[in-house]
Amino acid sequence: MIEAGTRTSEILRRAGKRTAVLQAFSALLLVILIYLYMDMSERQAALQDGIRENAMWAVFQLDREAHDLETDTRLVLAAAGEPGQDTLKALSQRFDILYSRADLLGQGRFQDFFTQSGDIGQISTNVRLIVRSLDPVFTGLAKASEARNRLRAASEQVESLHRESNRLLLTANTVVSDNRAAARAELIRLQNMSGVYVLLLTLSVGFLIFTLRRQLKAVREAGLGFETMANDLADAYHAADAGNRAKSQFMATMGHEIRTPLNAILGTAELLQLSDIPENVRDGVQTIRSSGEALLDVLNEILDYSKIEYGKLEIEVRPVNLADLSKTVMDIMGSRARERGNQLVLDMPQQLERPWIKSDPTRLRQIILNLMSNAAKFTSNGTVTLRLRELSGPNGMCILRIEVEDTGIGIDAAGREKLFKPFSQVDASISRRFGGTGLGLTISKEIAERLGGEMGVESEPGKGSIFWLQMRVEPTEAPEIVAPNVRPTGLASLAPLKVLLVEDNKINQQIAIRFLDRLGQKADIACNGVEAIDAAAGQRYDVILMDMQMPVMDGIQAARAIRGAVGPNQATPIIAMTANASDEDREACREAGMNGFESKPITLARLHAVLSGSQQPPSSVIATLTATPDMPTVAAASGVDPARKAELIDALGPEIFDELVASFFNDAEALVADYAAAIAAEDETAADKALHTLKGAAANVGFKSVAETAQALRNAPLKHDNPQRLATLVAGCNTREAA
Amino acid sequence: MKSFFQTVLLAGSLAVSSSALALDKPKGDAVLTITGHITQANAGNGAAFDLDMLEHLDGRKASMETPWTTGKTEFSGPYLRAVLAAAGASGKKLLVKAINDYAAEVPFDDAEKLDTILAVRMNGEEMSVREKGPVFLIYPFDKDKSLYNEKYFSRSVWQIKEIEVVE
Numbered sequence: 001m002i003e004a005g006t007r008t009s010e011i012l013r014r015a016g017k018r019t020a021v022l023q024a025f026s027a028l029l030l031v032i033l034i035y036l037y038m039d040m041s042e043r044q045a046a047l048q049d050g051i052r053e054n055a056m057w058a059v060f061q062l063d064r065e066a067h068d069l070e071t072d073t074r075l076v077l078a079a080a081g082e083p084g085q086d087t088l089k090a091l092s093q094r095f096d097i098l099y100s101r102a103d104l105l106g107q108g109r110f111q112d113f114f115t116q117s118g119d120i121g122q123i124s125t126n127v128r129l130i131v132r133s134l135d136p137v138f139t140g141l142a143k144a145s146e147a148r149n150r151l152r153a154a155s156e157q158v159e160s161l162h163r164e165s166n167r168l169l170l171t172a173n174t175v176v177s178d179n180r181a182a183a184r185a186e187l188i189r190l191q192n193m194s195g196v197y198v199l200l201l202t203l204s205v206g207f208l209i210f211t212l213r214r215q216l217k218a219v220r221e222a223g224l225g226f227e228t229m230a231n232d233l234a235d236a237y238h239a240a241d242a243g244n245r246a247k248s249q250f251m252a253t254m255g256h257e258i259r260t261p262l263n264a265i266l267g268t269a270e271l272l273q274l275s276d277i278p279e280n281v282r283d284g285v286q287t288i289r290s291s292g293e294a295l296l297d298v299l300n301e302i303l304d305y306s307k308i309e310y311g312k313l314e315i316e317v318r319p320v321n322l323a324d325l326s327k328t329v330m331d332i333m334g335s336r337a338r339e340r341g342n343q344l345v346l347d348m349p350q351q352l353e354r355p356w357i358k359s360d361p362t363r364l365r366q367i368i369l370n371l372m373s374n375a376a377k378f379t380s381n382g383t384v385t386l387r388l389r390e391l392s393g394p395n396g397m398c399i400l401r402i403e404v405e406d407t408g409i410g411i412d413a414a415g416r417e418k419l420f421k422p423f424s425q426v427d428a429s430i431s432r433r434f435g436g437t438g439l440g441l442t443i444s445k446e447i448a449e450r451l452g453g454e455m456g457v458e459s460e461p462g463k464g465s466i467f468w469l470q471m472r473v474e475p476t477e478a479p480e481i482v483a484p485n486v487r488p489t490g491l492a493s494l495a496p497l498k499v500l501l502v503e504d505n506k507i508n509q510q511i512a513i514r515f516l517d518r519l520g521q522k523a524d525i526a527c528n529g530v531e532a533i534d535a536a537a538g539q540r541y542d543v544i545l546m547d548m549q550m551p552v553m554d555g556i557q558a559a560r561a562i563r564g565a566v567g568p569n570q571a572t573p574i575i576a577m578t579a580n581a582s583d584e585d586r587e588a589c590r591e592a593g594m595n596g597f598e599s600k601p602i603t604l605a606r607l608h609a610v611l612s613g614s615q616q617p618p619s620s621v622i623a624t625l626t627a628t629p630d631m632p633t634v635a636a637a638s639g640v641d642p643a644r645k646a647e648l649i650d651a652l653g654p655e656i657f658d659e660l661v662a663s664f665f666n667d668a669e670a671l672v673a674d675y676a677a678a679i680a681a682e683d684e685t686a687a688d689k690a691l692h693t694l695k696g697a698a699a700n701v702g703f704k705s706v707a708e709t710a711q712a713l714r715n716a717p718l719k720h721d722n723p724q725r726l727a728t729l730v731a732g733c734n735t736r737e738a739a
Numbered sequence: 740m741k742s743f744f745q746t747v748l749l750a751g752s753l754a755v756s757s758s759a760l761a762l763d764k765p766k767g768d769a770v771l772t773i774t775g776h777i778t779q780a781n782a783g784n785g786a787a788f789d790l791d792m793l794e795h796l797d798g799r800k801a802s803m804e805t806p807w808t809t810g811k812t813e814f815s816g817p818y819l820r821a822v823l824a825a826a827g828a829s830g831k832k833l834l835v836k837a838i839n840d841y842a843a844e845v846p847f848d849d850a851e852k853l854d855t856i857l858a859v860r861m862n863g864e865e866m867s868v869r870e871k872g873p874v875f876l877i878y879p880f881d882k883d884k885s886l887y888n889e890k891y892f893s894r895s896v897w898q899i900k901e902i903e904v905v906e
Contacts, residue, residue: 054806054892065839096868097839097898103869107809 011225015218022211029204036197040190055113058104059165059172062127065098066158066165073151073158088142091151095138102131120175123168130161248310252583255303257715259296264712266292267705271729301439304366305422308446312583315450319479320361322352322400326388329365333372333384341381348388354398354475359451367444367455371404371467374440379408379464393472400453402469410461419457420445444469494611497542499523502532502558503577504550507664507697508600512545514652514660515607529553533561540568543611546594548578548585549692556592563593575610577602600699604651644702664701668694668730676723688714694726703733762825765789770873771822771857775834775904778827785901786826790873793859796821801856803881806892807871814858814877819850822857823904834903835876835896838868843896845876847904853886854879857899871897 072091076083083091105114105124114124137154141147269289273282307313330346337344368386375384387403411419422442441455448455453471499516501523503509509525516523524541526532528550536544544562548555559574575596576589586597598606649657671694678686691714698706709729713722762779769787779786796817804811823833833845849855858875859865866872875897878886 054889061839061841068839093838093868099869100871100898104807107807110806111809 011218011222015215015222018211018215018218022208022215025204025207025211029201032197032200036194040194055110056172056176058101058110059169062098062101062105063162063165063169065094065101066127066162069094069098070158070162073155077148077152077155082148085142088144088147092138092141095134095141099131099135102128120168120171123164123171127161127164127168130157130164133157134161245310248306251302251306252310255299255306259299260712260715262292262296262299263708264716266296267709267712267729268725270705271732274732301443304443305439308443313446313450315360315363315447317358317360319356319476320359320364321355321478322357322388323348323355325361325365325368326386329368329372329386332369333376336373337376337384340376340379342376342379343383345383345385347385349390352388353390354473356476356478357398357400357473358476359473363447363451367447367469368402368404370440370444371469374467375404375406375408375465379406382407382464391470398473398475400471400473403466404468405464405466407464410463410465411457411459412461416457416459420455494519494521494608497521497611498540499611500526500532500535500541500544502526502529502545502550502555503547504528505547505693505696505700507660507667508547508700510660510663511648511652511700512602512607514656515602515604518604518651519608519611521611529555529558529561532558533565536562536569536572537565537567541572544569544572544574545610546574546576548576548589551689556588559589559592559594600696603647641702641704644704648702660701664697664703665730665734667697668706669727671697672723672727672730675726679718679720679723682718684718687718706730706733762786762827763792765792767791770859771899772901773822773826773828773904774901776828776830776906777904778829779825786828788822788825790859790865792825793817793822793857793874796825798856799854801877801879801881803877803879805877805880805895807895807897808861813862814856814875815860815863816856816858816874816877819855819857819876823847823850823902826904828904830904830906832905834905835894835899836901836903837896838898838900841896841898843894845894845896849878849894854882868898874899 069091072094076087076091104110106128114121134154134157137150137157141150144150266289269285269292272285273289277285304313326346326348330344333344372384372386383406385403385405387401387405389401389403391399391401393399420441422439445455448469448471451471453469455467455469457465457467459465499521501509501512501516503512503525504527513523513525523545524535524539526535530553532544532546533553535541546555546559550558555576555578559576562569562572562574573595574593575598576585576594577598577600578585589597596610598610602610645657648660652660671690675687675690675694678684678690691710695707695710695714698704698710706726706729709726713726716722762781764781765787767789769782770790771788771793772782772785773788774785777786781787793816798815798817798821800813800815802811802813831847833847833850834842835845836842856877856879858877859873861870861872861875864870866875876895876899878891878895880887880891
């Protein structure tokens, strides 16, 4: 491709040179043409000088008149006696004519001709002198008394006049002949010169045509070259694009793969911290934990960035309460800010005009958290302010402005330019001092744009920075279904529906049935895909809640079979429920003909939403177990998830919750035993099944640490001490729960 | 100048009226005779004009350069067509004859289509034979530069004594 490009540009360069030569040549040609024309017309004018011919005629006439005068004078003198008046008058007139002829020689352009060569000029002057000297003789001749004598006295002069005029005639003739010959020679010379010019012209035109042809050819070649180059570039682009996609895909896959064991590491470290260990080991464990958390942050950023690059960043718009959001962020940031002696300030109107807006709460929170953690990172013993303002734009538009102000080190102009570019930090020393991928702001900016907003920064070195996010928002009413942890009495009552619950895990079944009962619904239960198909064949349901991973037949296959069969449930909404919430899983569910997708553990509110049919876009939380932003992973890992617990108690009542927990621990013991047996038998499938079930049940009851550890072990190599660790973890939870 | 134009105008109206009337006999010396195909003969078969008669015909005064004079020279005299009209001439060509028997053929059209004059005055003075007088056929070289060539030079007859109208 590079070769083709070089060749093309070489061709063009040569064509350009040729064009320059062509232009110079054309200019030269033009000059020659102008010169030729001017020269020719000048010579033409010289040749066309008609005066010469006319002068010749004048000389001839003069000679004739001189001859006539001589003859007449002789006749008068030859006649006997005084001549008559008429004769003299006629003679006088003849002299007048001769006079006018002689006079003409000195007039106008004739004079030029008669003075051009010495001889002829001399003779013409002689002629005129003689004519003047004869003037007194002929003037008043008719009235003169001695006319005859006067004539006789002058006859000598008259004769000499005729001689001179004859000489003039002969000389003029010679001059004219010479001139004519010279003119003819000049004409021939001109013709020859014209010939040369014409030849030059012909050559020039020939060269022009030749050069033009070459140029055309060069341009055509260049065009072909460009076409080839364009094709090559397109190929290269496609290759690069494919490479980029592959890279993004790889990053996403690797991210998930890394995150699972990382969660296990974090969980285990936390458990270790809880156990009775020596102080020096505790410090080490703390290091493992904080490093792991940092690694998780980095990983999440990279995953987000790969999603952005891959064009897969998904935005889920739903009602967001700005006040709650801000408070959550302040809570999360609290400890981090304190670590560096910073004070956190929330600057928000007491009463927001539009507390509820339509946006993506997760993403919005992500941006604010990113800005806040940056602010906290680069500020020590200062203040970090989160400021919310409601502005009104043109046409009654509502604009939300969020500012994060710090009193930290600030950023100079050069740094501000680089700020929002990927993998760039203000300077290299920053990354050494503070760490981080340098992706946070890039991601935030990208998300802000996707949310229809823009981001910017105002900063001065040493005086701190203000990062702002401003976006147009659409106010909305507080939703009927509110966030979890709110008493479900606020939920609208539902008409009784026929629900088919497909779920293999007993605890999950129980919780789901309790939730459904709470919502006034009765459900049929199928324990695997085959049972689900059987049930669906027999009866029409209003909705089918389908677990994904089940023994005998999984949810995807079952959904496909129900959609494919000519049964009463061909068009029944099927909602997938799974803990494995990856994009690929969603795609698989969609392809199998399912209508919705819910992450497990499902909340009462989501279940209500699903059943009420006024279904909001399904949750898109992909990594439910790891990156739940509401509740930092590790904070919740100790024992039971308090939010989940509250929800369950709220929905089921404390007794049933206790019952559920108890049955979970029973099940868990059995499952750990199964797992141990499977390990002993080196049966990977059985081990994985036991872990999967344990994970699902634990997540459902709210034992996140157990769920995460189980998930982590699923991906870890089989080890004989695994069951023991798991058992200890479960037992630990049990103890704390009992306490 | 003004009086000249008045004269010219007067001469024009006279010429128009006189074409219907018989041409008067010249009172002074005849300087020009129109012969040949004419209707208004006043001297034998010819129409003779003296200087006064010629100057009373419609004409023009113009300054121009000619090959026979040095510098700009002013010529004045009646239009050739006015003289021919006064003589009741009609035909295809004119044979313009000079005192010295020089003659040139001039198409009748040169009188009709060009403002040719029979100049009788040069720089306001009457022209003697020595000064190519008494009558000089002048083409309008001042109005039309393309006339300035040998073809018209040879038709520019001076010392004219007679114009023969040929049918």
